[in-house]
Amino acid sequence: MSYQAEYIWIDGTKPTPLMRNKTRIIKDGVEPGIWGFDGSSTNQAPGNASDCVLRPVFICPDPIRGGDNKLVLCEVLDIDFQPHESNTRAACAAVEAKYADQEPMFGIEQEYTFFQYGRPLGWPEQGFPAPQGPYYCGTGGEKIVGRDIVEEHTAACLDAGLAIEGTNAEVMMAQWEFQIGVLPPTAIGDQIWMARWLLNRVAEDHDVVVSYDAKPMAGDWNGAGAHTNFSTKAMREDYDAIIAAAEALGKNADEHVANYGEGIERRLTGAHETAPYTQFSYGVSNRGASVRIPWHVAQAKKGYLEDRRPNANCDPYVVARLITETVCGAAAK
Helix, strand or coil: CEEEEEEEEECCCCCCCCEEEEEEEEECCCCCCCEEEEHHHCCCCCHHHCEEEEEEEEEEECCCCCCCCEEEEEEEECCCCCECCCCCHHHHHHHHHHCHHHCCEEEEEEEEEEEECCEECCCCCCCCCCCCCCCCCCCCCCCCCCHHHHHHHHHHHHHHCCCEEEEEECCCCCEEEEEEEEECHHHHHHHHHHHHHHHHHHHHCCCCEEECCCCCCCCCCCCCEEEEEEECCCCCCCHHHHHHHHHHHHHCHHHHHHCCCCCHHHHCCCCCCCCCCCCCCEEECCCCCCEEECHHHHHHCCCCEEECCCECCCCHHHHHHHHHHHHHHHHHC
C-alpha cells in the first residue's frame, strides 16, 4: 500500500507570500524526502532555470484525508541545497541556535477574516452589519458567522498534533482568531504556517476565502493582527528582564515595523486597539500600546510580554527571528 503526502511550501509572491501544495504518492514505510517544483510558476525562479528544491522540515498527520496520509511542510532550497532567497526559515533557525541558551519561546494569536462573494462572510450585499460591539467572543446567529469552519479547523489542528491553544470570534463580524504555542522560534513559524494552510483548506470546502489582510475593511472596523507573546528563561524568572526586553524592542522599533507585514500603516493607526506605527510604547494591561505586559505578569513579577504590532499577514519566521535577535542580542551584551 501507499499513502499520500501533501507537500506544502511558502512561495515568492510579494509583498505577501502565498502557500502552495502538491501531492506525492509514497510507499508505506518510506518517509517523505526531498522533492522539487517549478519555481517559475511561484515567483521563485526564471523559466530558463526553474527548478527549486523542497526539503521537509515539519511532518504531521493529514487530518483532511485521514488514514496514514501526511502533511509535509517544506523549506525551499536552490539546486545547490542552499536556502532560496524566499526561505525565511533558515535565518530564523540560525538565530534560534545562536541564542539557544536563553531559551526563547513564542505564542502567536493569529487573526483572520472570512470572505465570500467579495465581502466579509455574513455581511449584507449593500451597506454594513451592525457596528462593532457584540461580535467579540459572541454567540448567536445574527452576530456570529463561520463557526462551522472554525470548529472543523480546530479539530483538524488537534488531529494534526499542532499546539493549538484556543479560538475566539474577534471584534469585527466575520473575523476570528486561533492561538498556537508555546514553542521555540522556528517551531512557532512551522506550526503557524501549517495551521494557516489547514484553515485555507477547510474554508475551501465551504466556498469561503480566508483573508489575512491587515485591514480587510476600511473605516471604523478593527484590523487583523498576529499578536506575539514572547519570553526567555530570564523573563520567566525576573520582571526586570521583561522591562529590559520591552526597552530593547523600542530601540529597534523601525526595523520590526518594516518587517511585520504588508499594510501595517493601515492597521497601526492609534485606533482600534493599536498604537501608531510611528511611535513605540509599552505598558501594563494596555492594548493601545505597541507592547503589552499582561496584568498577571506585572503582579507575579515574571512571565512574558505581548508584541501587538505584527500583522495577520506577517511571516512568523521573520517575526520570531527579529524578536529573538533584538531581545536576546541585547541581553547578551
